[in-house]
Amino acid sequence: MEESDRYLNKYINALENTTFEVFENDVTKKSLNGYAFSLIRELSKYTTCPNQDRALQTKALHYFKILAKAFYHLAYSVGAEVTVQFRDKPVQHIGVAYKSNMGFADWLNTYSIFRVLRDQAGLNVLEGITDSAMDRAETSWDTLDKNMLHFLSSLHTNPKTREKLLIDAIKSTHPDSGDYLQEGFAIEFVTYLYEPLLFVYEALLRNNEEDFNAQLIEALTRHKTYYDTQKNKRCNDSNGWISWRLLGAAALAYDKGIKINVKSDYIPEWLYKGEFDTATLPKYMVS
Numbered sequence: 560m561e562e563s564d565r566y567l568n569k570y571i572n573a574l575e576n577t578t579f580e581v582f583e584n585d586v587t588k589k590s591l592n593g594y595a596f597s598l599i600r601e602l603s604k605y606t607t608c609p610n611q612d613r614a615l616q617t618k619a620l621h622y623f624k625i626l627a628k629a630f631y632h633l634a635y636s637v638g639a640e641v642t643v644q645f646r647d648k649p650v651q652h653i654g655v656a657y658k659s660n661m662g663f664a665d666w667l668n669t670y671s672i673f674r675v676l677r678d679q680a681g682l683n684v685l686e687g688i689t690d691s692a693m694d695r696a697e698t699s700w701d702t703l704d705k706n707m708l709h710f711l712s713s714l715h716t717n718p719k720t721r722e723k724l725l726i727d728a729i730k731s732t733h734p735d736s737g738d739y740l741q742e743g744f745a746i747e748f749v750t751y752l753y754e755p756l757l758f759v760y761e762a763l764l765r766n767n768e769e770d771f772n773a774q775l776i777e778a779l780t781r782h783k784t785y786y787d788t789q790k791n792k793r794c795n796d797s798n799g800w801i802s803w804r805l806l807g808a809a810a811l812a813y814d815k816g817i818k819i820n821v822k823s824d825y826i827p828e829w830l831y832k833g834e835f836d837t838a839t840l841p842k843y844m845v846s
Contacts, residue, residue, distance in 0.1 A: 564608060567601045567619055570594070574622055579645040582626075586633060586643075586652050592660040595626035599672065603800050606827060613829070613836040620676060620835070621844055627669050628681045634661060635684070635692050647843040662698030663708065670711060671807025675830050677814070686712040702738035703731040707753065714764070714811075721764065729757050751785035756804050763812045771812055772820045778805055779823050806831050 574594065581588050602619045605611065629643040636654030643652060666685060673681035688708070693700040700708075710724040731738035732754040734746045755778035762770040779802070786799025802825050809819055809831035819831065828834075837845045 564605060564612075564615075567598075567605050567615060570598050570601055571615070571618055571622060574598075574626075579625075582629070582645050583648075583650045586629070586655060591626060591630045591633070592657060595623055595630055596660055596665065598626065599623045599668070599803075603798070606801050607824070613834075614839045617835040617837055618839055620672065621840055623672065624676055624678055624681060625844075627672075628678075628684055630657065630660070631669070631688075632684050633657070635687055635689050637691070647841065656695060658695055658697045661692060661696035663700055663704035664698070666708065667711075668803045671803040671805075674807035675803070675810045675833070677810070677833060701740065703728070703736070703749065703753070704739070706731045706738065707757070710757070710760075714760075718764075725757065725761060725764075729754070729761075732757065747785070751781040752804070755781050756808065759805065759808045763808060763815070763817065766815060766817065768817045771817050775805065775809065775819070775821050775826075778802075779821065779825055782825060801825050801827065801830075 578589060578594060582591060598619055602616060602623070605616065605619075625645055629645065632641050632643055633652060633655045634657040637656045639654050640651050641654055642649045644650070666688070670682065670685050673685065693705070706724070706728040710721070710728040713721045713724050730736060732749050734741070734750070739745055739749060755774065759771065759774045759778050762774045782799070782802050782805065806826050809826055810833065813819060813831050813833075819828075822828070
C-alpha cells in the first residue's frame with residue numbers, strides 16, 4: 560500500500576507546484592476532469608492503507624472538490640464566461656464542451672462526495688446540469704439516471720414533490736421498467752448498487768433510524784456482493800473499495816441526527832462524520 564501513498568502524494572504535489580497554475584491560465588492545457596477523477600481514484604485506494612495520513616486524505620478530498628466543481632461549472636456553461644477558483648483568487652474562463660466523465664455514474668459519485676464535504680455550493684453546481692450537457696456525454700443518460708438525478712436534486716423541496724420523484728426513481732430500477740439497458744450486467748449493477756441506495760434515502764427522509772440502519776446494512780451487503788466476486792475485485796478495482804454513494808447518504812443522515820450503528824470499511828466513519836484534518840490546507844480553503 561506504500562504505492563498508493565506515493566501516488567496520492569504525487570498528484571497533490573503536481574497540483575500544488577504546477578497544475579493549479581496551468582488551470583488558472585488555461586483549462587484546456589491539461590485534462591481537468593482527468594486530474595479530478597484520478598485523484599479520487601488514488602484516494603479510494605489509499606483508504607485501505609493500515610497507516611493513513613488524515614491530513615493528506617483531507618487535502619485530496621478538498622482538491623478534488625476544487626477540480627470537480629470547476630469541471631462541472633465549465634461543462635454546464637459552454638460558450639459562456641464563468642468564474643472558477645483553483646487557488647486563492649477566482650479566475651474567468653469560457654465554458655468547455657466536455658464529453659468525458661459527463662455520465663450519471665460520475666455525477667452521482669461527485670454529488671456524494673460533495674455531501675460528505677458538506678459543500679452546498681458544489682451541490683448547486685451539479686444540480687444545475689443542462690439537457691445539452693447530458694446529450695453531450697460519452698456515456699448516455701437513460702430514464703433511470705434522469706429519475707435518480709431529479710430525486711437527488713429535490714431533497715430540500717417539499718415532501719410531496721420529493722416523494723413522487725423517489726417513487727419514480729424506484730420504479731425505474733425494476734428490471735422490466737424499460738428505463739435502462741435491459742442487459743444482464745446492467746440489471747445486476749442497478750439491483751446491487753442503485754436500488755438499495757434509493758431505499759437508504761427513503762428511510763433517511765422518513766427520519767427512521769431503525770430502518771435507515773437496516774437499509775444501510777442491506778445496501779452494504781449488496782455492494783460487497785457486487786464487488787467481492789470470485790475475481791476478487793476488491794483487490795483490483797478501486798471503485799469497490801469504499802462506497803461514495805452510501806457515504807453521501809450516511810453523511811446526510813448523520814447531520815440529521817440519525818445514529819449510524821453500522822461499522823464497515825466500505826463507509827469509513829471519519830468520512831461521514833466529517834472529521835477532517837485541515838491543518839495543512841491553505842487558509843482560503845477553510846475560511
